[in-house]
Amino acid sequence: MIEWEKLASSQGTVERAKVPGGWLVRSTVVAGNIRGAFTYPLPPGMLGAEQTGHYGGEYGGDNLFMTSSLTFYPDPEHTWTGDSL
Numbered sequence: 001m002i003e004w005e006k007l008a009s010s011q012g013t014v015e016r017a018k019v020p021g022g023w024l025v026r027s028t029v030v031a032g033n034i035r036g037a038f039t040y041p042l043p044p045g046m047l048g049a050e051q052t053g054h055y056g057g058e059y060g061g062d063n064l065f066m067t068s069s070l071t072f073y074p075d076p077e078h079t080w081t082g083d084s085l
Contacts, residue, residue, distance in 0.1 A: 023073040027069050
């Protein structure tokens with residue numbers, strides 16, 4: 001089983017998992033179309049997307065989606081603390 005560790009991030013959710021030779025790093029962001037203007041990620045304070053996957057009314061209904069990325073960070077000694085440079 002892969003054990004994911006949540007990292008501090010200013011955008012979305014970033015997690016890492018220790019694997020042989022380094023780290024798997026994944027990032028997940030909720031994005032969407034709000035009042036006709038594409039917003040990525042959603043503005044701070046707009047709660048609910050993580051729980052329901054959509055908003056109603058003035059916030060564009062079902063125009064929200066999640067996007068994820070996954071990469072391998074080589075670090076054979078696993079010395080990376082999870083901080084950015």
